[in-house]
Amino acid sequence: MKKTIVIVDDHLLIAKALEGIIDNFQDFQVIYVAENGQNLIDKFQSNHEIPDIILMDISMPIMDGFESVLWLKKNHPDVKVMALSMQGDDNSVIKMIKNGAKGYLLKNTHPRDLETALIKLKDDGFFYPEWASKIIFSNINNDGINEKVVKISEREKEFLTYTATELSYKEIAEKMACSPRTVESYRDQLCEKLDLKSRVGLAVFALKNGFAKS
Structure with a gap:
């Protein structure tokens, strides 16, 4: 079954062009x-279908x-929510991520890359291209990261080296020559040990503690 998408953008021509592109994705x-955001809320409250994914512009009237x-x-x-905007500055990226966006793309993204990003968002729960990841990792602070000394196995360390990449968990499993379920167990164990809740948190920990290269 196809995942459903809603586009939130005040430029109708752009929104319709995007709709035509996405409807050709498998x-x-x-x-x-x-x-805009208020129009989206109105549609939700008038019993429109709630989508799986929203492509969200940033600069919009009434409710941005x-x-x-x-x-x-x-x-x-x-x-x-995948932010899709012309704005690629640090403040916009960080604010959207902090407010709850699970991905960030620029509007000049190639359709093929948009499809890849949507697939990764669907499968992994988030997608940040390399340029956005650098902004996130260079600006995020240590809130929520437990700095206490914990025992991390060699295999968990190996897993940490991949957390800041764009590889899916399935692709990481292939790199580590193990099953996706094993990789998920490394993720869950590390989240528990480090008091973290997401792969983004693990990636930040990995970068700040020398387990991964930025």
């Missing part, structure tokens, strides 16, 4: 377009992307 379909993704985080946390 695993995704656009179910409707909203002009920053406010919209924060509202979604509070009211529909299962919906994955």
Whole structure:
């Protein structure tokens, strides 16, 4: 079954062009377009279908992307938001991620790369291209990371070296010559040991503690 997508963008021509591109992807379909965050909320409250993924512009009238993704985080946390904007500055990226976006792309992204990003968002729960990852890792602080000394096995250390890459868990398993379930166990064990909740947290820990290269 295809994953459903809603596009939130005040530029109708861009939104419709995106809709046409995405509807040609094998695993995704656009179910409707909203002009801004308030329009999206109105559609949700009038019993429009809740999508699996939202492609969210940032600069919009009435209710912008920053406010919209924060509202979604509070009211529909299962919906994955991918920011899709012309704005690639540090402040925009960090604010969108902190407010709840699970991915970030620029509007000049090639359709093939957009499809890849959506697949990774669907499978892994997040997607940040290399340029966005560098912004996140260079700006994020240590909040939520337990600095106490913990015992990390050699295999867990090896797993940590891959957390800051764009590899999926399946691809990491192939690199480590083990099953995806084993990789997931490394993730879960490290999250418990380090008091972390996501791969982003693991990647930050790996970078700050010399387990991975930035």
